[in-house]
Amino acid sequence: MNDQDFIAGLPKAELHLHIEGSLEPELMFALAQRNRVCIPFDSVEAVRAAYSFSNLQDFLDIYYAGADVLRTEQDFHDLAAAYFARAAADGVVHAEIFFDPQTHTDRGIPFQVVADGLLSAMRDAQEHHGLGSKLILCFLRHLDEDAAFATLKAAEPWLDRIEGVGLDSSEVGHPPEKFARVFAAAGDMGLKRVAHAGEEGPPDYVWQALDLLKIDRLDHGNRSLEDPALVRRLADEGMTLTVCPLSNLKLCVVDDMANHPLDRMLAQGLCATVNSDDPAYFGGYVADNYRAVAAARGLDRDQIVQLARNSFTGAFLDDAAKATHL
């Protein structure tokens, strides 16, 4: 069996996926037409050509603009249904998906429209693809603490269907400590906690995510490798890192896939996983991420299997559900 088929055939969990980042240009155009929204592109090719980024902020500017075509519950359903179909084809049997409610509520789209559209697609994914999923509500870190608290309050009627909270958007200048109180409140409500840290931000942001946000999982975490004491702490705690190789390349977190640190993370005892982040913008879904990093770093099949196992170790599934995959 070639590596391509081996990777797609390996059951895996996806733990770092922004559902708004799975908006393919074709669907962006279809929704723009359906909702009579103007977008600043003439063609699908022109959209793809605009996806060249030199850092995280470059990407975020275009990602938030693209999300403007999402208006109705059906739109959010269709967005997530398209992701689940692609993920299932890649061997994903469990996905924990991020959504950014503030990107939508700040445009006047009610929280209910977003949440119910995503939740109905999640039910369909279980039925049609046997793909289980969980929802993680992310706070936008470039906005303030009050806005995050207001979002948590708006989510209250859905909290039985939301697994946890996360933290995303522009990292540098918006340290985890800014959200310590809202993360504490989320923890008191029984929610899991994850945060993007160490993507562009320094190792100190990862320490803050651990000590102040009390995270259950670390998103990206690449720059942790600059601090040996931090690596020891992450390894000792069995902290899962949700690493995103194609994202790292597209956002210039790594200069070349040949220099990606994924296997160094494994060698240092870190529970690293492979994920797609924003697949419509970064050139591939989860199996493409496994393939790209495996080819560039010469990963063997044991390492690839280890990465898939780690995705279940790090998932927010109970022990019985994990045991069926490990």
Ligand code: HPA
């Ligand atoms: N980093 C931070 N925020 C994000 C990302 C990311 O990679 N993708 C979507 N929002």
Ligand code: ZN
């Ligand atoms: Zn991300």
